[in-house]
Amino acid sequence: MKYAFWPGCVALGGTPELYQSTKLVLGKLGIEVEELTNATCTGAGVLQEKNRKLGDTLNVRTFAQAEQMGLPIMTICSTCQGTMAQAQLAVIKDDGYLADINKDLAAEGLEYHGETVTKHLLWILVEEYGLENLKKHFVRDLSGLKFAPFYGCYLIRPSDALGFAEVPERETSLERVIESTGAEVVDFKGARACCGLPILFINQNNSLKMVATHTGTAKDLGADAMVTPCPLCHLNLDGYQGKAAKKNRGSAVDLPILHLPQMLGLAMGFTPKELGMNKHMVSTSRLQEQVVSPAGV
Amino acid sequence: MPATVPTKLKANLRVQRFDPESERPETFYQDYEVEVEDWFTVLDALIKIREEIDGTLSLRCACRASICGSCAMRVNGQAKLVCKTKLDSVWSPGETVIIDPPGNMPVITDLVADFKPFWDKIRQVQPYLQPTGPEPVAEYLAPNEDMVHLAGVMNCIMCGACVSDCTVLEVDDRFIGPAALAKAYRFVADPRDGKKKERLEALNGDTGIWDCTRCMQCVEVCPKDVAPMERIMVMRDQAIEEGFSGTVGARHTESVYNSVKRSGRLNETRLAIESVGVMNIPGQLAMAPVGVRALLKGKMPSPIDHKIPSKDAVKKIVEKSEETSK
Numbered sequence: 001m002k003y004a005f006w007p008g009c010v011a012l013g014g015t016p017e018l019y020q021s022t023k024l025v026l027g028k029l030g031i032e033v034e035e036l037t038n039a040t041c042t043g044a045g046v047l048q049e050k051n052r053k054l055g056d057t058l059n060v061r062t063f064a065q066a067e068q069m070g071l072p073i074m075t076i077c078s079t080c081q082g083t084m085a086q087a088q089l090a091v092i093k094d095d096g097y098l099a100d101i102n103k104d105l106a107a108e109g110l111e112y113h114g115e116t117v118t119k120h121l122l123w124i125l126v127e128e129y130g131l132e133n134l135k136k137h138f139v140r141d142l143s144g145l146k147f148a149p150f151y152g153c154y155l156i157r158p159s160d161a162l163g164f165a166e167v168p169e170r171e172t173s174l175e176r177v178i179e180s181t182g183a184e185v186v187d188f189k190g191a192r193a194c195c196g197l198p199i200l201f202i203n204q205n206n207s208l209k210m211v212a213t214h215t216g217t218a219k220d221l222g223a224d225a226m227v228t229p230c231p232l233c234h235l236n237l238d239g240y241q242g243k244a245a246k247k248n249r250g251s252a253v254d255l256p257i258l259h260l261p262q263m264l265g266l267a268m269g270f271t272p273k274e275l276g277m278n279k280h281m282v283s284t285s286r287l288q289e290q291v292v293s294p295a296g297v
Numbered sequence: 298m299p300a301t302v303p304t305k306l307k308a309n310l311r312v313q314r315f316d317p318e319s320e321r322p323e324t325f326y327q328d329y330e331v332e333v334e335d336w337f338t339v340l341d342a343l344i345k346i347r348e349e350i351d352g353t354l355s356l357r358c359a360c361r362a363s364i365c366g367s368c369a370m371r372v373n374g375q376a377k378l379v380c381k382t383k384l385d386s387v388w389s390p391g392e393t394v395i396i397d398p399p400g401n402m403p404v405i406t407d408l409v410a411d412f413k414p415f416w417d418k419i420r421q422v423q424p425y426l427q428p429t430g431p432e433p434v435a436e437y438l439a440p441n442e443d444m445v446h447l448a449g450v451m452n453c454i455m456c457g458a459c460v461s462d463c464t465v466l467e468v469d470d471r472f473i474g475p476a477a478l479a480k481a482y483r484f485v486a487d488p489r490d491g492k493k494k495e496r497l498e499a500l501n502g503d504t505g506i507w508d509c510t511r512c513m514q515c516v517e518v519c520p521k522d523v524a525p526m527e528r529i530m531v532m533r534d535q536a537i538e539e540g541f542s543g544t545v546g547a548r549h550t551e552s553v554y555n556s557v558k559r560s561g562r563l564n565e566t567r568l569a570i571e572s573v574g575v576m577n578i579p580g581q582l583a584m585a586p587v588g589v590r591a592l593l594k595g596k597m598p599s600p601i602d603h604k605i606p607s608k609d610a611v612k613k614i615v616e617k618s619e620e621t622s623k
Contacts, residue, residue, distance in 0.1 A: 009562050009563035009565065009603075010563075010565065012562075012603065013563070013565045013598035013603065014565050014591070014596060014597075014598050015596065016595075016596050017596070037605065037606065038561075038605050038606055038607045039605070040557060040561040040562065040605065040611055041553075041556070041557050041561065041562050041563040043553070043557065044553070044563070045511050045530075046549065046550055046553040046554075047550075047553050047554050047557055048530065049530045049533045049550050050534050050537070050550055050551075050554050051534075051554075051618055051622060053622075054614070054615060054618040057614060057618065058557070058611070058614065061611075061614070104614055104617060104618075105614075107610065107613065108607065108610050153510075153511070153512040153513055153514075154513070157512070157513035157514065157516065157517045158513055158516050158517050159517060189374065193464055193512075194464040194510045194512035194514075196510060198510045198511050198512075199465075199507075199508060199509075199510050201545050201549060201569065201572040201573055202507050202508065202544075202545045202546045202549065202572075203469075203503075203507070203508050205469070206465060206468050206469045206472075206508065206510075207510075209468035210468055210510075213467075213468070239587055239591070240587065243586075243587070278594075279594045279595065279596050280594070281587075281590055281591075281594065
């Protein structure tokens with residue numbers, strides 16, 4: 001298995017532990033990746049506010065780069081995945097629009113033919129790698145731990161761009177991957193809610209209320225950690241959890257927020273430090289103690 | 298029993314109940330088992346419960362053809378027009394489908410919500426044409442091609458599904474919300490309206506267009522493809538174009554755009570600083586603790602641009618798109 005890898009700006013910036021843990025986990029799984037070093041930011045829907053077509057053009061440019069490599073694209077960010085899926089849907093259903101965009105890519109010798117698809121690592125594990133194969137690499141039993149899923153808006157909405165009708169298992173993919181580690185899924189409404197990051201600077205009160213509500217609810221339901229496939233959610237849920245809890249609950253929530261590959265890495269027997277769990281704002285030390293020593297490692 | 302008699306299909310519905318006139322009013326769930334046909338909508342099942350099992354169950358409905366917008370409620374946690382939702386799309390035999398009233402509005406009784414906050418916000422955006430200049434002899438005319446882009450947003454039937462599931466309204470009931478903002482767009486973008494700038498100025502403030510988180514709930518649940526969030530995004534751009542560029546939201550958008558144009562990538566640290574406002578000292582100080590902690594954890598992204606090797610080609614694409622959109 002080989003993919004053209006687009007880590008996204010946040011995995012390359014504010015959450016280096018996501019990049020670090022992804023690389024370890026992919027190596028263990030034997031999934032090869034070639035990084036798209038010339039891909040741009042997807043625009044995250046923000047650039048699209050100003051110029052939708054420019055956003056689509058930059059994303060199609062990335063698709064074309066992967067197509068030249070003859071590889072499908074792997075993302076590790078819900079926001080990148082959703083934004084790229086929306087761009088792909090826009091050009092797939094409108095040949096004229098695609099031809100128009102391809103004209104702007106010609107200067108770089110690029111052209112997208114609609115062949116390369118973009119999939120989040122979470123989907124790749126469920127749809128292509130297979131959970132049974134994944135489990136073969138787990139050496140630590142995480143049963144006894146409770147993990148709350150947190151998808152990130154763009155990995156679940158709008159469902160038509162994300163192919164839920166064609167691939168229904170995407171809708172519950174995170175719960176299934178959590179279960180595959182032996183951990184228990186905390187069933188809570190917040191799993192598909194918004195983390196509030198897009199309005200963190202615009203309306204911080206509202207943004208922090210979202211963080212406090214979702215982390216607090218998960219914690220009250222017994223979660224030992226929250227697991228997210230979106231580094232933007234991680235920025236808010238981890239980075240601002242302390243402030244949000246103090247302001248809205250009066251006391252700390254102290255719920256560690258794990259990137260999806262960190263949870264997988266724990267099950268695979270990597271040390272918390274190897275997975276960058278020391279780089280979190282909310283301490284992961286209690287969770288580290290709860291994780292039993294790797295069997296046979 | 299002869300094999301030719303078909304077994305009737307029975308569906309299980311768990312319905313939220315609330316009787317304000319009871320001695321101790323409180324919400325609770327009531328389970329119903331009802332015989333259904335394979336062509337039933339969720340509304341058919343609810344009406345059958347009301348008519349044959351429990352006449353006290355209150356719900357709103359009228360046209361049964363997704364035109365009147367009366368029957369929006371939550372089905373398994375998501376807002377839907379129940380007359381447009383086939384039962385078998387949300388329920389399979391052996392399961393229980395959960396029905397709640399629409400969210401983000403006070404419940405009057407059972408599945409009936411008080412739409413006063415909804416209508417107050419629709420009124421707030423002045424949902425009527427306000428032309429300027431001399432009155433025409435006959436009606437105000439506009440060419441088809443200037444109006445066709447409004448067809449989608451004019452499909453709104455005011456059912457409140459988007460408001461029910463809006464993630465911002467959940468934490469802040471002052472937010473104007475997706476339905477009223479979509480309605481505002483309908484007039485902002487109408488070529489016959491003379492108050493575009495005033496409208497955008499009003500929507501540019503607190504509780505307006507910049508408070509949307511872009512979570513896409515409204516796009517997902519709208520039964521008429523109005524896509525309120527996309528209308529909000531267009532109004533953000535139009536507000537900036539009209540000169541209202543002094544908001545945090547406007548600076549946030551510009552910062553992302555300029556960062557991609559300069560380097561091909563997002564500069565997160567500059568995004569934070571530029572959004573809050575370079576000269577906004579209290580704002581910068583309020584952000585500082587998180588910045589310092591990130592620095593201590595060794596994960597503060599450099600404020601220097603992370604340039605991709607082909608940044609010049611990207612810049613050319615951006616510049617070309619600026620020329621064409623002029």
